[in-house]
Amino acid sequence: MTESTSHRFSDQEIAAVYRAIRERRDMRHFTDAPVPAEQLARLIGAAHDAPSVGFMQPWRFVRVTDRAIRVALHDIVETERLATAEALNERADEFMRLKVQGILDCGEVLIVALMENRERHIFGRRTLPEMDLASVACAIQNMWLAARAEGLGMGWVSLFDIAAVQRLFHMPADAKPVAVLCLGHVERFYEKPMLQEEGWAQRLSISSCVDENRWPAPLADSDE
Amino acid sequence: MTESTSHRFSDQEIAAVYRAIRERRDMRHFTDAPVPAEQLARLIGAAHDAPSVGFMQPWRFVRVTDRAIRVALHDIVETERLATAEALNERADEFMRLKVQGILDCGEVLIVALMENRERHIFGRRTLPEMDLASVACAIQNMWLAARAEGLGMGWVSLFDIAAVQRLFHMPADAKPVAVLCLGHVERFYEKPMLQEEGWAQRLSISSCVDENRWPAPLADSDE
Numbered sequence: 001m002t003e004s005t006s007h008r009f010s011d012q013e014i015a016a017v018y019r020a021i022r023e024r025r026d027m028r029h030f031t032d033a034p035v036p037a038e039q040l041a042r043l044i045g046a047a048h049d050a051p052s053v054g055f056m057q058p059w060r061f062v063r064v065t066d067r068a069i070r071v072a073l074h075d076i077v078e079t080e081r082l083a084t085a086e087a088l089n090e091r092a093d094e095f096m097r098l099k100v101q102g103i104l105d106c107g108e109v110l111i112v113a114l115m116e117n118r119e120r121h122i123f124g125r126r127t128l129p130e131m132d133l134a135s136v137a138c139a140i141q142n143m144w145l146a147a148r149a150e151g152l153g154m155g156w157v158s159l160f161d162i163a164a165v166q167r168l169f170h171m172p173a174d175a176k177p178v179a180v181l182c183l184g185h186v187e188r189f190y191e192k193p194m195l196q197e198e199g200w201a202q203r204l205s206i207s208s209c210v211d212e213n214r215w216p217a218p219l220a221d222s223d224e
Numbered sequence: 225m226t227e228s229t230s231h232r233f234s235d236q237e238i239a240a241v242y243r244a245i246r247e248r249r250d251m252r253h254f255t256d257a258p259v260p261a262e263q264l265a266r267l268i269g270a271a272h273d274a275p276s277v278g279f280m281q282p283w284r285f286v287r288v289t290d291r292a293i294r295v296a297l298h299d300i301v302e303t304e305r306l307a308t309a310e311a312l313n314e315r316a317d318e319f320m321r322l323k324v325q326g327i328l329d330c331g332e333v334l335i336v337a338l339m340e341n342r343e344r345h346i347f348g349r350r351t352l353p354e355m356d357l358a359s360v361a362c363a364i365q366n367m368w369l370a371a372r373a374e375g376l377g378m379g380w381v382s383l384f385d386i387a388a389v390q391r392l393f394h395m396p397a398d399a400k401p402v403a404v405l406c407l408g409h410v411e412r413f414y415e416k417p418m419l420q421e422e423g424w425a426q427r428l429s430i431s432s433c434v435d436e437n438r439w440p441a442p443l444a445d446s447d448e
Contacts, residue, residue, distance in 0.1 A: 006375075007375035007376075007410065007412075007413060008373075008374060008375030009240065009243065009244070009372075009373045009374070009375070010240075012236060012237075012240070013236075013239075013240035013243065013244075013373060014240075014373045014374060015237075016233065016234075016236070016237035016238075016240035016241055017240055017241055017244045017369055017370055017373040018266075018270065018370060018373075019233065019237065020233070020237075020241045021270050021273050021274075021366050021369070021370060022273055024273075024275070025275075026275045041430075042242075044430060044433075044434060045430060046242065046245050048428075048430050048433065049245050049246055049248075050245075050365065051248070051249075051250045051365075051368070051380065051417070053382060054419065054424070054425065055417050055419035055420060055424060055425040056425065057425075057427075057428045057433070059433060060433050060434075060439070060440055061433060061434045061435075061440075062434075062435055062436070062437065062438065062439065062440070063434065063435070063436045063437070064436075064437060065436050065437060066437045069437055080350065080351060083350060084346060084347065084348075084350050087346050087350050088346055088347070095347065113439075115442075116442065117442075122308060122311050122312055123308065123312070123319065123419075123424075124308075124381075124382040124383060125382070126304065126307060126308050126311050126383075127304060127382075127383075127384065127385055127386055128382045128386070128402065130354055130357055130402075131382045131402075133354055133357055133358055133361070134357060134358070134360075134361035134364075134380075134382075134402065135361075136358075137357070137358035137359075137361035137362050137365070138361050138362070138364070138365040138368075140358075140362070141274070141275075141361070141362040141365040141366065142245050142365065142369075144275070144362075145241055145245070145366075145369070146241055146242060146245060148233075149232075149233045149237060149238045149241040149242075150232060150233070150238060151230070151231035151232030151233070152231075156275065156358075157348075158277060158348040158349070158351075158352045158355045158358075159348060159350075159351075160351065161351055162351055162352070169437075169438060169439050170438060170439055171439045172439065175439065178352065178354075178355075178358065186231065188231075189231060193275070193279055195278065195279035195347075196279060200278070200279060200347075201278065201279040201280065201281075203281075204272075204281045206265075206268060206269060206272050209268075209272065209281070209283060209284050209285060210268060210284075210285045210286075210287065211285075211286055211287070212286070212287045212288075212289050213286065213287070213288060213289060213290045213293055213393075214286065214393060214394060215284070215286065215337075215393050215394055215395045215396065215399065216284055216285075216286070218339075218340065218341075
């Protein structure tokens with residue numbers, strides 16, 4: 001294993017990677033302090049370093065700098081928030097008390113979308129065409145971790161009508177928005193995932209998510 | 225911005241996070257050196273620290289320790305490799321020369337799947353039900369980066385018939401396998417993504433993936 005040992009980062013570097021993974025949070029509370037352009041470029045660069053199925057690099061980013069567009073985007077999300085509450089039935093009131101986005105508050109808003117003309121990419125997608133989304137999610141997770149290390153918060157908002165966002169940004173019909181990213185400075189990072197802090201859902205035990213050679217038996221939710 | 229500055233990791237920690245992001249590779253070449261159980265547990269723990277839509281934690285892991293199951297899994301992937309080659313038409317020969325998996329060689333094989341009973345999770349999924357997959361991809365990206373920091377390679381294989389993998393692991397009908405992960409020690413990490421090294425696809429310029437307030441105009445592929 002000598003050859004592998006040489007690929008290992010230093011203990012300090014390994015700890016830093018695990019720290020970013022552990023302390024990253026899906027943020028909804030932001031201050032309006034700006035994000036410098038070169039910092040934003042580093043974060044998008046981190047996204048672009050993600051793996052992608054068949055190396056198709058399906059991620060596209062639209063940076064929202066026009067205030068009117070940001071307000072329109074907020075309205076689209078607010079409409080879907082109400083529709084989601086209605087769909088949640090008995091949990092509607094509980095849901096409506098949660099903060100689900102920081103679009104009007106945060107330093108930067110980005111749309112992340114799947115590119116057009118994806119059907120010609122077959123490698124790794126013949127039986128799982130949705131692997132393009134998996135690649136985009138890996139890119140967003142890279143950004144999330146890099147932002148956390150740099151002291152910035154990020155939130156992934158997926159409460160929106162797809163056609164409305166496509167229209168707002170004049171997207172081709174076969175491009176698909178999958179994220180409204182809120183990015184920026186924060187007063188504090190949540191100690192636990194906000195939905196856990198707020199009691200929306202509990203942390204599953206790892207053991208209930210893993211098994212050997214067979215499907216893990218579904219267990220009751222439990223605190224770790 | 226003083227409050228945000230205090231959330232920033234040290235310069236060394238930030239560099240470590242970016243190093244993991246930059247040097248992570250989708251690996252297909254492995255040695256058969258084993259992965260210690262506690263190291264595997266750390267990596268699955270990193271996955272479990274991922275964000276998830278509505279905190280639903282939809283990821284399930286099956287560790288393949290039975291050699292016969294590993295061989296059966298390899299056969300399923302090989303069948304799909306041939307089907308993909310046929311679908312690729314004029315690029316079939318080029319595709320068949322690429323190594324697409326290391327299932328029989330690597331130290332550990334894991335199946336990652338979307339859990340059963342997902343339809344009751346509506347938060348963030350009413351218009352985008354596929355956000356469950358996005359969460360699982362974020363979890364896998366966490367593992368990928370942690371593994372790279374620890375000097376281990378990982379590959380995400382998505383060439384398989386879904387029903388065949390479901391049957392092999394006796395999954396509930398509404399659970400869905402999305403990844404065969406090959407994990408283990410490697411002789412070397414590819415300097416660039418393997419499909420870029422092999423000429424399968426070129427790296428896009430970042431500028432062709434980003435625009436402001438509007439959809440980025442599609443550009444020809446180019447080296448960065």
